[in-house]
Amino acid sequence: MDLPLLSASFVAFALTLYVILDGFDLGVGILLLFQPAKVSRDHMVDSITPTWDGNETWIIMAGVTLLAAFPIAYSILLPAFYLPVILMLLALGFRGVSFEFRVQTTRHRRRWDVAFAVGSLVAAFMQGVIVGGLVQGVTVANQRFAGGVLNIVRPLPIISGVTLLFGYAVLGAGWLKLKSNPSVQHFASRSLRVAAPVFGVLFGIGCIYAFNIQPGIRSQWASHGTALSCLVVLFAVVAGTLTALTERGRPALPLFLGLCLFVVGISGMVLIVFPYVVPFSLSLWDAASSSTSQQFVLIGAAFVTPVVLAYSAFAYWIFRGRTPEKGWGE
Amino acid sequence: MRLDPSILARIQFAFTVSFHIIFPTMSIGLASFLAVIEALWLKTKDPLYLQIYKFWLSIFAMSFGIGVVTGIVLSFEFGLGFAPFANMAGPAIGSLIALEVLTAFFLEAGFLGIMLFGLHRVGPKLHFFATCMVAVGTLISASWILAANSWMQTPAGVEIRDSHLTVVNWRDVIVNPSWPYRLPHMLTAAYLTASFMVAGVGAWYLLRGKHQSFARRTVSLGTAFATVLIAGQVFIGDLVYGTMLKHQPSKMQAAEGFWEKQSQSPAPYYWFIIPDQTNQRNRFEAGIPYLGSIWLTHSLRGRVEGLRNTPRDRQPIMGVVFYAFRIMYGLAILMFTMGVVSLWLRFRGRLFSSRWFLWMLVFMTPSGIIATLAGWYVAETGRQPWVIYGMLRTVDAISPVPAQALLSTLIAFVCVYAVFISAFLIFTLHIIRRGPAAAPPHADASGSLKNAFRPHVLDNPARVVNRRIA
């Protein structure tokens, strides 16, 4: 039983769930900046209010599983991404408290909407920067981080940051198409028409640039060429379909296609990075803790994750359907 | 200017964790309080309970939100500021925190939406279940994180193999020597915090002559819980003291203000000292005679062991530990006094009319928060110079991050957190000024599971809606 591999799969699973679930939450937040009508803004925030907390929790799951199962990687990656992680945490903080604070006031609600939107935007951007920084590669010496904190201020992380912004906007718009009133749905379709193609193009640019600067990636293409090519084609097809079908088809279609895009993108990233947990120097097995810790977390995860998924789905079910016009108040 | 990364990393963590602890302390206490109130409402159908529930729910929601986001910071800050510590302790505490996320965070988060927004979507019983799940989630969360921190204080169940820590016995890691005492101590602190918050706000209304029934019910409930809880807390506190005296003697030596290996007999109980760590003595000290021997050695003439019993390079800073401990213990004595007084006033039928007592309650509103913070300062500064007691020194655990980065992010944290706490205080005071909303005559949760199957029913514009605002 290859415990490090199982643990890494669980980290990947948690991260994927985070990106998908909080992806549309952050996406709605980003789109808030472009929504001039106050009533619509309230409606947009209402659509994600009852379930955002659980969504955000998946990133903590990924982070602490990394700490428990790959502490060496955790101790390298966090100093390596010191600035984007802290900025992300502060941004997520603003986003989170804005949910509670904005409903306490009418006069200053706009200010909290801006905090909400900017927080979502900065968090999304920083997450993209971290992804780009990972793909760019992390400087390691003696199992300690040996680079500089400003290593992420380079083209690839910046491109990835902007790419993820548009990607989350796609997910957010997809969610709004499913959950909101006709006027906001219309706004969502308009946003999709811009966000989807830009996301696709930027993603492509990012991939090409990464291929050029990181030899580790070239060697991964050499070994997994066919699989990666299929993913690239699939990504392009889905992105194209999404752009074309923003108005037509069932309301759930854009969200579904957006989720497909992310799953394809994440699969590609996994293929590129595997078996490194600190690209491109430390493999899973180099960075893993002893088997007792892996077992503890995996057994806990095996028993508890299905329960978590069940009651999370239940919470979504309770708040299903279109978001009520007047929100969730009494 | 030369900045020291280790000092900056420590200040940053101290700041973020101090700020964070304020909010889960309130949330754990208020969540259980809300569960009790909702249970009473369901049982008695008295609309006053629903009024109390809704009032404290909005304050709870804000506190919970800030607690969550400041907590996420900490789970990454281990690595950001203290990477070598994370590397070493990860296999032990990382696993515990992973289980905390799985069994507690998701539970709270999953049911919080229903608790905050589901009163009209689900029936009263399911809503109460959601409230209970959130309260249980906070309890489970506290258990795991206290296990992790207690492991740092009294590590057990691990071995060093190939220069990495391996857990050999999970039971020893979790049920380490200090956890069984520190957990009830923290939980009781949280419940006390909520009790004094609730009683204090009620007392304020009584003094102003407003919201009489709400105020009387909450002052009664708050003081009733507080009295029972503080008795338990001073008992548990003494047990924690005894445990830490055994496993971390340097902490308790620093806490009491004595330097000599054996103090004079009988020993006084110091309330004020000016310690001089460099010369290992107090420049000034003042206290109550005999009380030190009585409280600390349970005898009339016992001698107390001073900080010189610990080698100098393993001594915590006496000034911080001593005063943090005095603040916590002093507040505990004050709370106990308030409890006894409240019993007496009840007996005399003057619980709501004794103005000096009501004013004391108002001042004691934040007492639980201050005492809890002080207690945590004892715990964490008393553990120094270790981050894992006896295994890893804090100064060896600092991340390879330049001091300028640490300083700029510290400033960023202070600014952002200042916004959070200002907003929290402004909105809370606003909620208090506005007072509890009048309970409608037909005070039921108007949802039902039947309606939950047909959510469009709830979108009826004929329904009166408040959007939880001014």
Place this chain on the structure above:
Amino acid sequence: MRRLGGVAAALVGVLFFFIIVGVFGVRFAIAGLVVFILGAVVVYRAFPAEGAEL
């Protein structure tokens, strides 16, 4: 006489504090805690606050 009652109550309170923090040993501490809590509950039931004057 009321004053005397208040002073007596205060002294009893102090005594309970000393007992519960373990000055007389753990067994007395537990016993003292139990008696104190039971006493409090008796007061709550016998002297309901809601009927108090204002």
